[in-house]
Amino acid sequence: MNPKINNLLSDLNEQLNFIDLEIDNPIKKCEKAIEISIKAFDNLKKLMLKLGFKSNEEEIHFFKEIKPQFLSKFIYYNSVYKIETRKPYGGDRIVKKYYQTELIKLKRFFDNNLEFYKYYRTGSMYLDVNYFLRGKIDIKMVLDSYYIETDRTFSTSHDYIVARIIANDLIELYLEDKLLNMNNRDQKEKSQVNHKVKQVWTGSKVALIELLYALHSEGVFNNGASDLKEIAEYFESVFDIDLGQYHRAFLEIRVRKAEPTKFLNSLKEKLIKRMENTDELL
Numbered sequence: 001m002n003p004k005i006n007n008l009l010s011d012l013n014e015q016l017n018f019i020d021l022e023i024d025n026p027i028k029k030c031e032k033a034i035e036i037s038i039k040a041f042d043n044l045k046k047l048m049l050k051l052g053f054k055s056n057e058e059e060i061h062f063f064k065e066i067k068p069q070f071l072s073k074f075i076y077y078n079s080v081y082k083i084e085t086r087k088p089y090g091g092d093r094i095v096k097k098y099y100q101t102e103l104i105k106l107k108r109f110f111d112n113n114l115e116f117y118k119y120y121r122t123g124s125m126y127l128d129v130n131y132f133l134r135g136k137i138d139i140k141m142v143l144d145s146y147y148i149e150t151d152r153t154f155s156t157s158h159d160y161i162v163a164r165i166i167a168n169d170l171i172e173l174y175l176e177d178k179l180l181n182m183n184n185r186d187q188k189e190k191s192q193v194n195h196k197v198k199q200v201w202t203g204s205k206v207a208l209i210e211l212l213y214a215l216h217s218e219g220v221f222n223n224g225a226s227d228l229k230e231i232a233e234y235f236e237s238v239f240d241i242d243l244g245q246y247h248r249a250f251l252e253i254r255v256r257k258a259e260p261t262k263f264l265n266s267l268k269e270k271l272i273k274r275m276e277n278t279d280e281l282l
Contacts, residue, residue: 004047009069012040017074017252020204020244030081036073037151044070045154056133063132063159071163076170083175092182098174106168106175115163131158181242201239207263208235209249 015036044067053059076129087095110117119127130136134156147161158204212235215221218229232243243249254260 001049002051003043004051005066007039008047009066010037010041012070012073017248021249021252022204024205026084027081031075032085034074037070037077041070041074045151048154059134060128060132062174063134064157064162066129067159068163068166069156071160072166072170075163075167078278079167081170082084082175083171092185096179096182099179102177103172106172109164109168113161113165116158117165117259120162120165132156145198168217177244199239201241204261206249208239208241209243209246209263210253210263212243212246213250213253214261 012127015031019029019032023032024254045067048062053062084101088098116131118124119131134152136156212228212232215225216231221231232246235241259265
């Protein structure tokens, strides 16, 4: 991959990972992610048109492997945005049915593109010249209407479908995660003892994940026998919060340039200050 394109992709992933950690509201998160994805995609297009391709192999690689990585980000966040903004009001039964219908739509896309799914998933290459070179259109192929509407100097007949496949995998995970959390919440509500005062975590999600890893590293639960997943699920139950992909969040915390243990440092500072002023607080 060209170093400039590689930097574009790295910057895009870094920005998306950051907002994934910092913004909890799914609609606001998608709005920001869409804005970032469009900007990165436009920069990719300008760079590609400027650099050009030295061979058919290079062009095929770009439209089969590189462009879909950028485009799939936009498709994913735009789809989640539509899913969440169109979500019906009502109880869990109505919302579950809505999410299940969205999963059926993904299955329909899979069924309509089954042959290409097989081609792409198996790593086949014998039709790459037809699928991933600009201007190489076989009218006997079933083309997506997207191809007719798009800029053909920056598109082939099937690069969009590759991007949809990548995005649909992520959308499927998103929807299944939503359904799983709703089912888990139902089970917890049935078995949970009612407390007089419910304690709701009002700090940031990333702060709780930082605390989660610190407590697990110290081995303070069940003499260190509890694994990270068990503790995470306990936190989610007690504080009624979805920690999401906390493993990925920890990787982002670990590479913070300024202050990796930001929340723990803040806890320490405030506890010391409280100790120093203990007469006032008792």
